[in-house]
Amino acid sequence: MMSSKYIQEEFSDIxxxxxxxxxxxxxxxxxxxxxxxxxxSLTLAGCSNNSPFSEENILRLKEYFKGNxxxxxxxxxxxxxxxxxxxxxxxxxxxLKISSKGPIPNVLFGFALNVSRCEGFMDCVQxxxxxxxxxxxxxxxxxxxxxxxxxxxxxxxxxxxxxxxxPVDNHFYMGVQCFQCENAPCIKxxxxxxxxxxxxxxxxxxxxxxxxxxxxxAACPYWGRRFNWNDPYIPxxxxxxxxxxxxxxxxxxxxMEKCTFCIQRTRTGRLPACVEICxxxxxxxxxxxxPKSEIRFVLENKKVFRMKEDLGTDPKFWYFVD
Amino acid sequence: MKTVSExxxxxxxxxxxxFLFYGCQQGSHDNDVNSRIKNAKxxxxxxxxxxxxxxxxxxxxIAQVKHKDVPFRVETRKDVMERFKCSECHIGxxxxxxxxxxxxxxxxxxxxxxxxxxxxxxxxxxxDERDFLVTEKGVKIDFNHSYQLCGHxxxxxxxxxxxGAHGKRVSFWAGERVVxxxxxxxxxxxxxxxxxxxxxxxxxLSE
Amino acid sequence: MNKTSDxxxxxxFMDGLRWTLTGNTIYQVYMGLLFxxxxxxxxxxxxxxxQGLSVTGMNNIVSWGLYISNFTxxxxxxxxxxMLILPAYIxxxxxxxxxxxxxxxxxxGALVMCLAFIIVDLGGPLNAWHLMPVIGVxxxxxxxxxxxxxxxxxxxxxxxxxxxxxxxxxxxxxxxxERKYRPFVILSIFWAFAIHLTTAFLYEGLxxxxxxxxPLLGPRFLASAFAAxxxxxxxxxxxxxxxxxxKIETGIxxxxxxxxVVAAIxxxxxLFSEVFKEFYxxxxxxxxxxxxxxxxxxxxxxxxRIWFAISINIIGTLMLALSPRxxxxxxxxxxxxxxxxxxxIEKGIGLIVPGLIPSPMGEVxxxxxxxxxxxxxxxxxxxxxxxxxMLVKSALIIEERYERQKAAVSS
Numbered sequence: 001m002m003s004s005k006y007i008q009e010e011f012s013d014i015x016x017x018x019x020x021x022x023x024x025x026x027x028x029x030x031x032x033x034x035x036x037x038x039x040x041s042l043t044l045a046g047c048s049n050n051s052p053f054s055e056e057n058i059l060r061l062k063e064y065f066k067g068n069x070x071x072x073x074x075x076x077x078x079x080x081x082x083x084x085x086x087x088x089x090x091x092x093x094x095x096l097k098i099s100s101k102g103p104i105p106n107v108l109f110g111f112a113l114n115v116s117r118c119e120g121f122m123d124c125v126q127x128x129x130x131x132x133x134x135x136x137x138x139x140x141x142x143x144x145x146x147x148x149x150x151x152x153x154x155x156x157x158x159x160x161x162x163x164x165x166x167p168v169d170n171h172f173y174m175g176v177q178c179f180q181c182e183n184a185p186c187i188k189x190x191x192x193x194x195x196x197x198x199x200x201x202x203x204x205x206x207x208x209x210x211x212x213x214x215x216x217x218a219a220c221p222y223w224g225r226r227f228n229w230n231d232p233y234i235p236x237x238x239x240x241x242x243x244x245x246x247x248x249x250x251x252x253x254x255x256m257e258k259c260t261f262c263i264q265r266t267r268t269g270r271l272p273a274c275v276e277i278c279x280x281x282x283x284x285x286x287x288x289x290x291p292k293s294e295i296r297f298v299l300e301n302k303k304v305f306r307m308k309e310d311l312g313t314d315p316k317f318w319y320f321v322d
Numbered sequence: 323m324k325t326v327s328e329x330x331x332x333x334x335x336x337x338x339x340x341f342l343f344y345g346c347q348q349g350s351h352d353n354d355v356n357s358r359i360k361n362a363k364x365x366x367x368x369x370x371x372x373x374x375x376x377x378x379x380x381x382x383x384i385a386q387v388k389h390k391d392v393p394f395r396v397e398t399r400k401d402v403m404e405r406f407k408c409s410e411c412h413i414g415x416x417x418x419x420x421x422x423x424x425x426x427x428x429x430x431x432x433x434x435x436x437x438x439x440x441x442x443x444x445x446x447x448x449x450d451e452r453d454f455l456v457t458e459k460g461v462k463i464d465f466n467h468s469y470q471l472c473g474h475x476x477x478x479x480x481x482x483x484x485x486g487a488h489g490k491r492v493s494f495w496a497g498e499r500v501v502x503x504x505x506x507x508x509x510x511x512x513x514x515x516x517x518x519x520x521x522x523x524x525x526x527l528s529e
Numbered sequence: 530m531n532k533t534s535d536x537x538x539x540x541x542f543m544d545g546l547r548w549t550l551t552g553n554t555i556y557q558v559y560m561g562l563l564f565x566x567x568x569x570x571x572x573x574x575x576x577x578x579x580q581g582l583s584v585t586g587m588n589n590i591v592s593w594g595l596y597i598s599n600f601t602x603x604x605x606x607x608x609x610x611x612m613l614i615l616p617a618y619i620x621x622x623x624x625x626x627x628x629x630x631x632x633x634x635x636x637x638g639a640l641v642m643c644l645a646f647i648i649v650d651l652g653g654p655l656n657a658w659h660l661m662p663v664i665g666v667x668x669x670x671x672x673x674x675x676x677x678x679x680x681x682x683x684x685x686x687x688x689x690x691x692x693x694x695x696x697x698x699x700x701x702x703x704x705x706x707e708r709k710y711r712p713f714v715i716l717s718i719f720w721a722f723a724i725h726l727t728t729a730f731l732y733e734g735l736x737x738x739x740x741x742x743x744p745l746l747g748p749r750f751l752a753s754a755f756a757a758x759x760x761x762x763x764x765x766x767x768x769x770x771x772x773x774x775x776k777i778e779t780g781i782x783x784x785x786x787x788x789x790v791v792a793a794i795x796x797x798x799x800l801f802s803e804v805f806k807e808f809y810x811x812x813x814x815x816x817x818x819x820x821x822x823x824x825x826x827x828x829x830x831x832x833x834r835i836w837f838a839i840s841i842n843i844i845g846t847l848m849l850a851l852s853p854r855x856x857x858x859x860x861x862x863x864x865x866x867x868x869x870x871x872x873x874i875e876k877g878i879g880l881i882v883p884g885l886i887p888s889p890m891g892e893v894x895x896x897x898x899x900x901x902x903x904x905x906x907x908x909x910x911x912x913x914x915x916x917x918x919m920l921v922k923s924a925l926i927i928e929e930r931y932e933r934q935k936a937a938v939s940s
Contacts, residue, residue: 006401021479064655066661068666070429072425072665104496106364106366108355108358108359110355112487114488117488117517119338121518121521122521122522122523122877123521123743125521125522125524126521126522129522132523136880138583139524139525140589140782141522141524144524144890145520145539146890154813154891155891156813156816156887156890156891157891157893160508160524161523161524161525161526161657161890162520162523163520163523164518164519165517165518165519166517166518166520167517174651176890180351182354182355183354183738185735185737188671188672189672189673189674189735190668190672191667191668191669191672191674191675191678192659192660192665192666192667192668193661193666194659194666204331208656209656209659209666210652210653210656210661211651211652211653211654211656211660212582212651212652212656213647213650213652213674214592214593214650214652215672215674215731217589217592217733218592218593218732218737218738218884218885219735219737219834220737220889221736221737221889222737222887222889222890223447223589223590223889223890224588225593226589227589227652228585228652229581229582229587229588230580230581233583252653253581253652254582254651254652255396255653256580256652259898266495268457268493269494269496269497270493271491271493271494271495272494276493278490279515280488280507280515281488281489281502281507283453284486284487285495286486286495287366287495287496288355288359288362289357289358289359289362289366290362290365290366291362291364291389292365292366292389292392293362293366293486293495294485294487294491295487296359297389297485297486297487298485298486298487299359299933301482301485301487302482302487311329311736311737313374314355315355316352317353320487322478322479322482322488
């Protein structure tokens, strides 16, 4: 049971937000929060069976009325992360560490995949699911590998459902994922600016701001986006606890998600999970703006191509052959 | 020509005003990835402070080659080899082993080189000093730098490996570059990767 | 409003509600059925709300299904009110002027359904406020969806505002001031074209989907809408004529017939043009059309539906255009039903689902709606029909009283 003092504090906090701090639309939202809290029977709190003024419900309410991530000050970001961590602790007893680390200056991430090396082992697919806390119930995967017969160079003619010993003779393998387009159709389509391109080139989704209209999914020519059709289920022991607000934190149901080049890893200098696990070294990742990076070596010395380049989406993901 | 391109740009501006869409900016190719890459000339001399890049550099050595004058490190080999040092047995005279299969190298299946002219042990292993490898021209090579030996024949792969198009970088894209040795992925005696089942499968989306 | 004798807007609304809910036994059964549908639909929606959209037949390949299909079709129905407004207010056609309010009622009902279909399709309906200008983040003008939000809500306001103003004046026994509402009527004519073109641009602007990325989509939306919408209005008028005390002159239905025939023929020509483009020299971009008309990789859920739709579409058009008794309601009504159903299937499921199949990576899967989707859809249709009934019935009662009053005063 929460003491009434706690409740009072929380509410005076909300009231303070409304009247004291910088006015603007944020405070209007918080005003609405206060009203909703006082008035409605907290339908937002949903299934939780405890008192409507429990800590959990107040946290949920504050979460509900927070703004778009791009409009948050650093304090707002820290506050929401604190709330998310606390909520995970209350609800599931999880100790999460959620980061909101911004892009590193003078970095533009790029990716290259060697189609003549890839053998279709799909270790990357599994590593991606494990690292990024992707729903196990629907078996969603953000990387898909296609088995293509020699003589073709087109995923559409390939087989994405293979499950047999690989590599098969006379076939090659082509992995696809979000290509982090510079001129991304999904960003243009989003009606609420819940998805955008960060300065380091990663296209991210604000999972709490997304309304789940799926227009971006229709707009993506690479099938790079996945929807959370239900509340994602991840066994607690398989959960990656080091998370990023824009990356692998557990998504609410009804929101869009996608490959973020493992933003939680790459912004701390580590390689994406798919690159780290790749047993054939087919995946090359690095900073496109550094002339001495490996990705630049690939672009300068190998014959590279990008998928559906005719669409003008300008992806930062290249395929190359030895 | 200049007036034509200027006219084109003017027309694009008019189009943008007419349609109010960002998309028309595509017309001017100043902002696409490839021109950004071309304009980026500054090398990241000091890698960014990324928090986790303090990595263990033990078990690595500085490679004997450089990429664009930048030295990099290679994972060592000797400490992970099963029976190093070789000179513990091979000391200049013939070694007699009764159970050669188990104690010696009977488990090694040699599938390297082409069928007509398969490689012999001594093609790579130095006969006189067993703790070293040797090239065809007789240059002695340390096991930690075995890529030098592989690169003798597979020079294209080696060039790619030095640049980063072949092989694997370890753990971090930033910070000091550490790459895996050839032998991390390829068994030197049978370098082709073996076939196996995929780690997972993608759902058949129609059932 | 200035007169003290004016009844308030609240009594106006309550009277409307009272008229809507009362009637003879058959009417009560009809209302009962609507409420049952709405209740089951609401229950189905709560299931979807709690468990997520995984209870629908949609998946990551077919990410839009029945909801968006119906939304797209109903935008057309809403836009079609312009086919009554245009002659009534611009060409001052007396016949149309009498029924224009019914057309506007149908449009308003269709728009309510459209908005409801959008809401139920959202993964996070509680987050819908993020889409509102000022308090949310409105990605305008970049996202066509934001344009659609503007035009749909604007059109709903126009189509509710103007008739409500006129009716409210008549309810209080005074003439509506045409100078006040005429600008909005003119605006609503342009707006009608805007809602349907914008909805078409929603799909037309996606290079990811070659089936939709087709400049003919917008014009074809208009043509099919101006066939299906008036067809529906013709059906509604006949129902009113037959089942209520209000009589509709057959001349109006005949005029509607001509509109329907012209639009339906243009629609069929455009359909033929599209089919020609897809199948004369089939490319990778024709796979969606191939899936729709012939099936792909053993998946053919839509094939019978589309052929059925096109057949009844053609039969309906021919009946309206060539039948010797084409002026008789006995021909017009079945033909309108055929045409309406045909366009509904073709422009709903037949347009949205194959646009998503095969996926951009060439994968084919079938889409079969679940009971949740079907009931939610039925519930929304019941809601829309209820709204139309409420608007039209109140309007007719008020108009009839007003006419009687006027006649009494003049005599």
